[in-house]
Structure formats: structure tokens, C-alpha cells
Amino acid sequence: MENILEVKNLCKKYDNFELKNVSFNLPKGMIMGFIGENGAGKTTTIKAILNIIKPDKGFVKVFGLNIDQDDAKIKEDIGVVLDDMFFPEVLTPNDINNAMKGIYKNWDEKMFQDYLKKFSLLANKPIKTFSKGMHKKLEIATALAHHPKLLILDEPTSGLDPIARAEVIDIFQSILNDCSILLSSHITTDLEHIADYITFINDGEILLSKTTNELLDNYGIVKCNTADFNKIEKKDYLRYKKSKYEYEVLIENKKSFKAKYDITTIDKITLDDLMVLMIKGEK
Amino acid sequence: MIGFIKKDLAIIKGNFKIMGLLIIIYALLSLFGDMDISFIIPFMSVMIMISTFSYDNFNKWDAYSISLPNGRKNSVKAKYIATILMILVFSLLTIILSFIISYVNSKNINYVEILIYMLGTIFGTLLVLTITYPIIYKWGVEKARIVMFIVVLVLAILGSLAFQFIDFTNLAKLITIIEDYLIIIIIAMALAMVYISYKISQRIFMKKEF
Structure with missing residues (x-):
């Protein structure tokens, strides 16, 4: 093009x-x-x-x-x-x-x-x-x-x-x-x-x-507890943010993540989420 | 480029009332008193044009002007042309008015004296433009005021020193020799200094970032 x-x-x-x-x-x-x-x-x-x-x-x-x-x-x-x-x-x-x-x-x-x-x-x-x-x-x-x-x-x-x-x-x-x-x-x-x-x-x-x-189709936010977060390999997420009760983990490919991990709570991402996690999240 | 000139003239259109008032004051002072303040009119036209820089700066026009076709070149060119236009139009108005006043006062128009006086005034206003514009382009209107003050002060000191220590007999002789060509020389000097000033301003603006 x-x-x-x-x-x-x-x-x-x-x-x-x-x-x-x-x-x-x-x-x-x-x-x-x-x-x-x-x-x-x-x-x-x-x-x-x-x-x-x-x-x-x-x-x-x-x-x-x-x-x-x-x-x-x-x-x-x-x-x-x-x-x-x-x-x-x-x-x-x-x-x-x-x-x-x-x-x-x-x-x-x-x-x-x-x-x-x-x-x-x-x-x-x-x-x-x-x-x-x-x-x-x-x-x-x-x-x-x-x-x-x-x-x-x-x-x-x-x-x-x-x-x-x-x-x-x-x-x-x-x-x-x-x-x-x-x-x-x-x-x-x-x-x-x-x-x-x-x-x-x-x-x-x-x-x-x-x-x-x-x-919007591929990126997602995994919401999980500490035990599940510890299972995720570093190369499989971009950023994460820890709140009082859960982890919010930004991932690049929902499909391959689902295939690899037994974590089902993956939210759709908005551009606001993406910006906040990419800037404020930890690597 | 015409668009940039139109924009500058549109900015100062509110000031034409002040110019009108000045012309009336000049006419009254000349008709009923013995004061000739005609030089103020062309000078004011330059001062009014300088105010367009403040508007440009305050309203962040300069950055936008660069995003327009040939913006860097044309905005500088337009500023000089608009100012020269203003000087010429108001000088012409002053000349016509001076002819009328001269006729009313003495039933006789002193063409040569009025024209030479106005030529000197135009040269003076162009000198202000020549010195001021590159300074404004380099440092902005606010700082330019301080720089202008310093320039005038230095010129005044140098001038008074020159009168004290230099013998001007030779200069007077030189003026007598070139007398016939004086007007042409003054016009050529004015054109040369404005052109050099324009080139310097353009060079500054071409490199400027906003």
C-alpha cells in the first residue's frame, strides 16, 4: 500500500x-x-x-x-x-x-x-x-x-x-x-x-x-491472583500492574496465551488501558 | 505571499483610526500653529506594523505560518512588503496633505522643500525597519525593545563623539560634490539597507524553531 x-x-x-x-x-x-x-x-x-x-x-x-x-x-x-x-x-x-x-x-x-x-x-x-x-x-x-x-x-x-x-x-x-x-x-x-x-x-x-x-483483537488484560501470575513467563507479557487484590497483566496475543495457560479471565483492552499499563506498569 | 500581507494588514486595520487621528492633529497643528509633525505619520505606520509581531508571537502564529506553503520565506517577505507599503501610502498621504496645507498657509506650494523633507523621513523610517526587524526576528519583540534602546544609545554616543572629534569640512565638501546625485544616492542606500536587512531576517527565520 x-x-x-x-x-x-x-x-x-x-x-x-x-x-x-x-x-x-x-x-x-x-x-x-x-x-x-x-x-x-x-x-x-x-x-x-x-x-x-x-x-x-x-x-x-x-x-x-x-x-x-x-x-x-x-x-x-x-x-x-x-x-x-x-x-x-x-x-x-x-x-x-x-x-x-x-x-x-x-x-x-x-x-x-x-x-x-x-x-x-x-x-x-x-x-x-x-x-x-x-x-x-x-x-x-x-x-x-x-x-x-x-x-x-x-x-x-x-x-x-x-x-x-x-x-x-x-x-x-x-x-x-x-x-x-x-x-x-x-x-x-x-x-x-x-x-x-x-x-x-x-x-x-x-x-x-x-x-x-x-x-484491540490481539492484546488483552489478564486478571489473576499472585499464584497464577507467578506461573506466567516473563516473555509472555508486556507489562503488569499489581493492585490490592489482583494482578493486571498486559499480553500481546490472547490466542497463544489462552493455548499456553489455564487462565480464562482475559479482558478486552481499550486504548486507555494500553496507555496506562504501558506507561505505569512494570516489566 | 499576498495572503500573508493581507493577514498583517487585517491585524492592523483597527489602528487606521489612530492614523486618521494623527493626520487630523498634524493638519490642525500645521494650519493653526507653526509646528510640523508630518514625520510622525510614516514613523507611526512602522510602529503599527511592529505591533503585528506581538500578535504573531502572542497567538503563536509563527509556528502555524511555517506549516503553510512556503511559510518560512513568505511570512518574512510579506512583513517587509507590508511595512514598505504602509510607509509609502502614509508618506504619500502626508505629502498631499502638506501640499494642501502649504497652499492654504501661503498660497504657494513649496514642492522641493516638502519632497526633500519627506524623502528624509522615509529614509529614517526605513532605517528603523532595517535595524529593528532582524532584531525582532532574532530575539522577539520584547527583547528587541531593549536591544533597540541599546542601539539608539550607542548611536547617540558615537554621534556626539564624532561631532566632537571629527572635522566635517571634508564631508561638507563631499556633499557639495555629489549634490546633484544626492537623491539617487539616498534612494539607492535605502534600497540596499532594506534588502540586506530582509536577507538577514529571512536567514534568521529560516533557521528558527518554534
């Missing part, structure tokens, strides 16, 4: 944080959920992909082109929502429309106005009068209105109420034929429904990058 985005061995060192050989691929027409706790490196990775920061090592290819050499060509076809709000607050959506007309060759004024209506945003109101959720909606409308082939969205649903979130997620799904999406989010339940791939970063390192089905 053709990769729309290819991230290979990205390294970036700061005084108190480091991206370590970050690599993953996003195939065409797919949504990748990019998860990890605060400060894990999601935003730094996204900034490196967009050339906002320069990596010390590694490379990024978008649409098969190198971001360092074909920056303008690539960015014509990328829609972006960054973690921080980024529109000057004295501007109005009309001002944004006028500016973007002169920035993107494919800017679709009608589409932008349609999104403004859909999101109930007044075109002539200064952005400083908008709530955080309205601000996010405006950013999303701007990211979508030039028919991008790739959307890079850093926490696009933060600040949105559940109805607006569902609306935005529906829009993301509806444009999928022409567009691929890299979506970082803390709201992992949204990702379970829409993401085809999950990439999990922790402390600047990619812990896993797999299809969502592979993760």
Missing part, C-alpha cells in the same frame, strides 16, 4: 527531552491515531514532520517527497491543526478567508463558508470573542477548506463538547476517500472508533505502531 507519510528515524535532542529514532508510516486513505501522555513527544514529532523544528537526524517523506526539498509543494496539500491556538485574535473568519485565498492555490471559499455555517461560526466576529471550542472549529474548517490530501491534527477535538466532537469526527470520516489523517488525541475512545492505525509514543520513543484491529 502506498504511504502518504513516511517518518524514519527522527531524532531531536533538547536539554530535558529527546525524540529517539521515531519511525512510522501512514498508508493512503487511512487514519492514524497518535497517542501518548503529555510530554511524550507527539507535538514535537508533528512539528518535525511539518519542518517547524529541524530534526538532528532522520527524514520525513510526504507524498513520496522530501519535506526539506519540496516544502511548498507538500504543504499545498496538507491541512494542519496545531496543539496551541494560532490565529491572531483580532482577525475574523472573513480575514482568515481572505488571507488563505492568497496562500493556498486550492482554497475553496465556498467550502470554508459552508463549514462556518455548519459550525455556527459568525464570519465577521473577531476570533477573541470565540470560545476555545469555536476556535478549534475555525482551525478545523481552515485545515479542510483547501482539499488537503493529508491532515495533520494535533489534539483537534480538545475543547469540543461531545456533540461537536462527533460532528467533527464524522467530517473526518467522510473525507477519507481523498485524504489521509494523522490525528493526535487524548480522547482515545474517539480513536478506537475511527483510527485504522494506532501509533503510541512514550518518552520520545515509539512503543508500537499497529492497526487498531490488530491491537
Whole structure:
């Protein structure tokens, strides 16, 4: 399958944080959920992909082109929502429309106005009068209105109420034929429904990058007592957490685990469970 | 790039009222008093443009601008072009107004004097742009204010020392020799210094990370 985005061995060192050989691929027409706790490196990775920061090592290819050499060509076809709000607050959506007309060759004024209506945003109101959720909606409308082939969205649903979130997620799904999406989010339940791939970063390192089905179908949480836990070989689990009455053990393959051990309580995993156990669990 | 210029002009559109007020004050002072503050109008246009850097910085626009097509190059280019446009438009307005005031006051328009005065003013505003913009791109608006203060102070000290210790007779002679070409030389100098300043700013911004 053709990769729309290819991230290979990205390294970036700061005084108190480091991206370590970050690599993953996003195939065409797919949504990748990019998860990890605060400060894990999601935003730094996204900034490196967009050339906002320069990596010390590694490379990024978008649409098969190198971001360092074909920056303008690539960015014509990328829609972006960054973690921080980024529109000057004295501007109005009309001002944004006028500016973007002169920035993107494919800017679709009608589409932008349609999104403004859909999101109930007044075109002539200064952005400083908008709530955080309205601000996010405006950013999303701007990211979508030039028919991008790739959307890079850093926490696009933060600040949105559940109805607006569902609306935005529906829009993301509806444009999928022409567009691929890299979506970082803390709201992992949204990702379970829409993401085809999950990439999990922790402390600047990619812990896993797999299809969502592979993760949710194969991974599981074994709940057992101390005696049963002691029977499990170290190589058969990823992490474990000991609570007052039981052990929660994260396993990579439910099927082979069931075949090997006589332990029947294996719960389905959620992305939240996965994150908590991978970060807080013991090896 | 036009989009970046439009964005900067949209940011400062609220300030055009202040510019209008300044023009009225200038006209009143010139008509009913004997004060010429016309130089303030082009200078204010640069100051207003500098405020767009504060908005960019406060609203984290710079990082986003890099995610736009040719964002690193175009946002710097647009800032310089928008500022020069502002200087030229408000200088032209001031010139026209000065002609009218001159006519009302003395029934005679002193074209040469007004134009030379405004040429000097435009050169001064471009000098502010030349020095300030690379400093802002390097250190941000807040730190740039301190750096600007130090630069002005150093220039003032050097200037006063120069007047004390250097004999300017030769310079006066030189100016007499080049008198016929003075306007062309000033315009060429202005263009050269703005271009060098732009190149430095662009170099700084190309390497900047957010």
C-alpha cells in the first residue's frame, strides 16, 4: 500500500527531552491515531514532520517527497491543526478567508463558508470573542477548506463538547476517500472508533505502531491472583500492574496465551488501558 | 505571499483610526500653529506594523505560518512588503496633505522643500525597519525593545563623539560634490539597507524553531 507519510528515524535532542529514532508510516486513505501522555513527544514529532523544528537526524517523506526539498509543494496539500491556538485574535473568519485565498492555490471559499455555517461560526466576529471550542472549529474548517490530501491534527477535538466532537469526527470520516489523517488525541475512545492505525509514543520513543484491529483483537488484560501470575513467563507479557487484590497483566496475543495457560479471565483492552499499563506498569 | 500581507494588514486595520487621528492633529497643528509633525505619520505606520509581531508571537502564529506553503520565506517577505507599503501610502498621504496645507498657509506650494523633507523621513523610517526587524526576528519583540534602546544609545554616543572629534569640512565638501546625485544616492542606500536587512531576517527565520 502506498504511504502518504513516511517518518524514519527522527531524532531531536533538547536539554530535558529527546525524540529517539521515531519511525512510522501512514498508508493512503487511512487514519492514524497518535497517542501518548503529555510530554511524550507527539507535538514535537508533528512539528518535525511539518519542518517547524529541524530534526538532528532522520527524514520525513510526504507524498513520496522530501519535506526539506519540496516544502511548498507538500504543504499545498496538507491541512494542519496545531496543539496551541494560532490565529491572531483580532482577525475574523472573513480575514482568515481572505488571507488563505492568497496562500493556498486550492482554497475553496465556498467550502470554508459552508463549514462556518455548519459550525455556527459568525464570519465577521473577531476570533477573541470565540470560545476555545469555536476556535478549534475555525482551525478545523481552515485545515479542510483547501482539499488537503493529508491532515495533520494535533489534539483537534480538545475543547469540543461531545456533540461537536462527533460532528467533527464524522467530517473526518467522510473525507477519507481523498485524504489521509494523522490525528493526535487524548480522547482515545474517539480513536478506537475511527483510527485504522494506532501509533503510541512514550518518552520520545515509539512503543508500537499497529492497526487498531490488530491491537484491540490481539492484546488483552489478564486478571489473576499472585499464584497464577507467578506461573506466567516473563516473555509472555508486556507489562503488569499489581493492585490490592489482583494482578493486571498486559499480553500481546490472547490466542497463544489462552493455548499456553489455564487462565480464562482475559479482558478486552481499550486504548486507555494500553496507555496506562504501558506507561505505569512494570516489566 | 499576498495572503500573508493581507493577514498583517487585517491585524492592523483597527489602528487606521489612530492614523486618521494623527493626520487630523498634524493638519490642525500645521494650519493653526507653526509646528510640523508630518514625520510622525510614516514613523507611526512602522510602529503599527511592529505591533503585528506581538500578535504573531502572542497567538503563536509563527509556528502555524511555517506549516503553510512556503511559510518560512513568505511570512518574512510579506512583513517587509507590508511595512514598505504602509510607509509609502502614509508618506504619500502626508505629502498631499502638506501640499494642501502649504497652499492654504501661503498660497504657494513649496514642492522641493516638502519632497526633500519627506524623502528624509522615509529614509529614517526605513532605517528603523532595517535595524529593528532582524532584531525582532532574532530575539522577539520584547527583547528587541531593549536591544533597540541599546542601539539608539550607542548611536547617540558615537554621534556626539564624532561631532566632537571629527572635522566635517571634508564631508561638507563631499556633499557639495555629489549634490546633484544626492537623491539617487539616498534612494539607492535605502534600497540596499532594506534588502540586506530582509536577507538577514529571512536567514534568521529560516533557521528558527518554534
